[in-house]
Amino acid sequence: xxxxxxxxxxxxxxxxxxxxxxxxxxxxxxxxxxxxxxxxxxxxxxxxxxxxxxxxxxxxxxxxxxxxxxxxxxxxxxxxxxxxxxxxxxxxxxxxxxxxxxxxxxxxxxxxxxxxxxxxxxxxxxxxxxxxxxxxxxxxxxxxxxxxxxxxxxxxxxxxxxxxxxxxxxx
Amino acid sequence: xxxxxxxxxxxxxxxxxxxxxxxxxxxxxxxxxxxxxxxxxxxxxxxxxxxxxxxxxxxxxxxxxxxxxxxxxxxxxxxxxxxxxxxxxxxxxxxxxxxxxxxxxxxxxxxxxxxxxxxxxxxxxxxxxxxxxxxxxxxxxxxxxxxxxxxxxxxxxxxxxxxxxxxxxxxxxxxxxxxxxxxxxxxxxxxxxxxxxxxxxxxxxxxxxxxxxxxxxxxxxxxxxxxxxxxxxxxxxxxxxxxxxxxxxxxx
Numbered sequence: 001x002x003x004x005x006x007x008x009x010x011x012x013x014x015x016x017x018x019x020x021x022x023x024x025x026x027x028x029x030x031x032x033x034x035x036x037x038x039x040x041x042x043x044x045x046x047x048x049x050x051x052x053x054x055x056x057x058x059x060x061x062x063x064x065x066x067x068x069x070x071x072x073x074x075x076x077x078x079x080x081x082x083x084x085x086x087x088x089x090x091x092x093x094x095x096x097x098x099x100x101x102x103x104x105x106x107x108x109x110x111x112x113x114x115x116x117x118x119x120x121x122x123x124x125x126x127x128x129x130x131x132x133x134x135x136x137x138x139x140x141x142x143x144x145x146x147x148x149x150x151x152x153x154x155x156x157x158x159x160x161x162x163x164x165x166x167x168x169x170x171x
Numbered sequence: 172x173x174x175x176x177x178x179x180x181x182x183x184x185x186x187x188x189x190x191x192x193x194x195x196x197x198x199x200x201x202x203x204x205x206x207x208x209x210x211x212x213x214x215x216x217x218x219x220x221x222x223x224x225x226x227x228x229x230x231x232x233x234x235x236x237x238x239x240x241x242x243x244x245x246x247x248x249x250x251x252x253x254x255x256x257x258x259x260x261x262x263x264x265x266x267x268x269x270x271x272x273x274x275x276x277x278x279x280x281x282x283x284x285x286x287x288x289x290x291x292x293x294x295x296x297x298x299x300x301x302x303x304x305x306x307x308x309x310x311x312x313x314x315x316x317x318x319x320x321x322x323x324x325x326x327x328x329x330x331x332x333x334x335x336x337x338x339x340x341x342x343x344x345x346x347x348x349x350x351x352x353x354x355x356x357x358x359x360x361x362x363x364x365x366x367x368x369x370x371x372x373x374x375x376x377x378x379x380x381x382x383x384x385x386x387x388x389x390x391x392x393x394x395x396x397x398x399x400x401x402x403x404x405x406x407x408x409x410x411x412x413x414x415x416x417x418x419x420x421x422x423x
Contacts, residue, residue, distance in 0.1 A: 008298045009373075010380040011407040018403035028373070032298075063300035067348070068384050070299065129410075136384065159302050 001076040002046045002126065003103070006059050006069055008032045013072055013120065013131045022117045033120075034113055040104045041116075044091060049126045056132060058098035060139045062091065064157040066167070069139070071132045074123040082115040084108070094156035094164065095146070143167045284312060285328055292341040297377070305341035306348075322357035329365060336371045343377035351385035360385075364393050372401050379404070383411045388419040 007013060009032050016033075019025045034041065046055040056071055063069075084105050091102025105116070123130040143164050153161055288305055295303040313321055325342050332338050343366060346359060354360050366378045382390050394412050399405050 006300060008296075009376065010299065010383070011376050011403060014407045014410065015403040018406055032296075060300070064302045065300060065306075067300050068380075135386075 002049065002052055002073055003043045003076065003079055004046060004052060004055050004059065004071050004073050004132070005041070005043045006063070006071055007131065008035075010070065013070070013129070016117065016120050017130065019121070022114060022121055025117055025121075030113075030117075034116070036108050036113075038106075039108045040087075040106045041108060042091075043086075043103050043105055044098070044101050045103050046101070052126070052132060053134070054095075055098055055101055056134050057139065057142050058091065058093045058095040058101060060134055060142075061094035061151075061156060061160070061164075064159045066136055066139050066143070066160070066163050068136045069134050071134075072120055072123065072130060073127055073132050074119055074130070075125045078119055078123060078125065082112065082119060084112050084116065092155055094152050094160065096150055096152040096155070099152070099155065140167050281324060281327060284324065285332065288328070288341065289332070289335060289338050292335075292337040295337065295341060295344075297340050297344045303341065303344060306345050309341075309345045322354075322359050322362075325359070326362050329362060333365075333369070336374055339366060339369065339371075339374045340377050343374065343381060347377070347381040347384045351387040351390070354385070355389070360390060360393070364397075367397055367399075372404055375399060375401075375404055376407065379408055379411055383414070386415055386418060388415055391415060391419075 009015075009029075012029060012033050015029050016025055044055050044059055046052045052073060056069070059071065060066070060069055085107050087104045087106050088100075089102050089104050091099050093099055093102075105112075108116075120130065144167060151164070153164075156164060288308055291308050292305045295305050297303055309321070312324070325346065328342060329339065343363070346354065346363065349359070351360070354363075363378050363381060366374055369375055369378075382394055391412065394408060394415075397408060399408060
């Protein structure tokens with residue numbers, strides 16, 4: 001199983017991996033990428049490597065605009081070593097099939113965030129770079145290709161919904 | 172970017188304002204012939220006509236009445252004289268057969284929009300995939316300005332507010348949504364290179380992102396000749412260059 005989370009800034013992973021150590025990761029990165037709510041961070045799961053792209057699309061349909069996105073990805077073996085507790089929650093996404101692929105990392109604290117940072121810094125499985133990306137064109141292509149019953153329009157952000165409808169009108 | 176169904180004539184000055192006259196034309200008309208027939212001597216107003224809509228390359232042969240924009244610029248630096256020019260232009264075009272209802276004149280105050288954008292940008296986080304408040308503002312402006320006028324606004328905004336980090340990121344963030352072709356026609360690709368030596372790493376990060384989004388092999392000429400001071404920024408830049416090169420190889 002793999003864990004996936006959208007990156008907030010374009011070069012987040014690069015910046016983390018370029019740091020000489022976890023302790024030297026810039027605080028701006030911590031602020032941007034690890035801004036928790038109720039000591040929780042939102043992640044998504046993919047059972048197989050072949051499912052990663054589909055889950056990434058689900059995340060792309062959970063945001064407010066169609067844009068090139070980057071994701072951090074790591075496997076459950078690496079994650080288990082962090083001993084971070086997780087809780088399954090329903091994900092708010094317009095891609096119906098993957099609404100149950102959402103998971104929260106909960107009870108986060110300084111130590112656990114540090115372990116997560118270490119995971120971000122070292123992750124190479126399944127992608128050597130530690131990240132996955134979806135181009136804007138690819139996302140638009142996917143939006144056009146999905147059948148209406150595969151989409152949950154009510155699960156979409158209002159701004160995204162307008163854009164999705166506009167993209168689908170073009171097909 | 173979608174355009175409203177109207178023809179926008181803009182009288183741009185080198186000073187602080189862009190004055191636009193917007194008028195609707197229901198059928199395609201040869202604009203320059205009408206201007207000639209209206210008797211406006213070109214030397215008097217010192218204008219040039221640009222077609223700012225990207226798909227209209229030769230407006231005499233390729234017409235789309237729902238989506239054509241014209242821009243008229245004057246080098247006259249006096250805004251009051253500009254207003255006079257607009258009214259005279261207005262009147263002459265009215266006399267050549269355009270109904271009066273076609274014309275509305277609006278003055279767009281550059282300083283006003285800059286101040287609003289600066290204030291709005293203070294609260295923005297500029298997160299991937301999320302519509303920022305400045306993006307909403309610029310999208311609204313895009314319904315009033317032509318693409319060309321909007322780029323001129325950004326050009327002037329960058330040169331006069333270079334040190335305002337949030338504002339610069341807001342512009343770079345918004346420009347990443349444009350196609351490379353649109354940006355290149357207006358010289359925005361070159362304009363953005365002026366942000367590459369910025370001392371703030373986040374500004375540079377967002378500029379590199381624009382080139383990443385464009386993914387155009389033409390931008391390699393610029394990117395291959397950039398040297399940045401931060402190690403991580405250089406790694407990011409190299410990864411974008413490699414990505415563009417590999418796409419170029421695949422498509423050749």
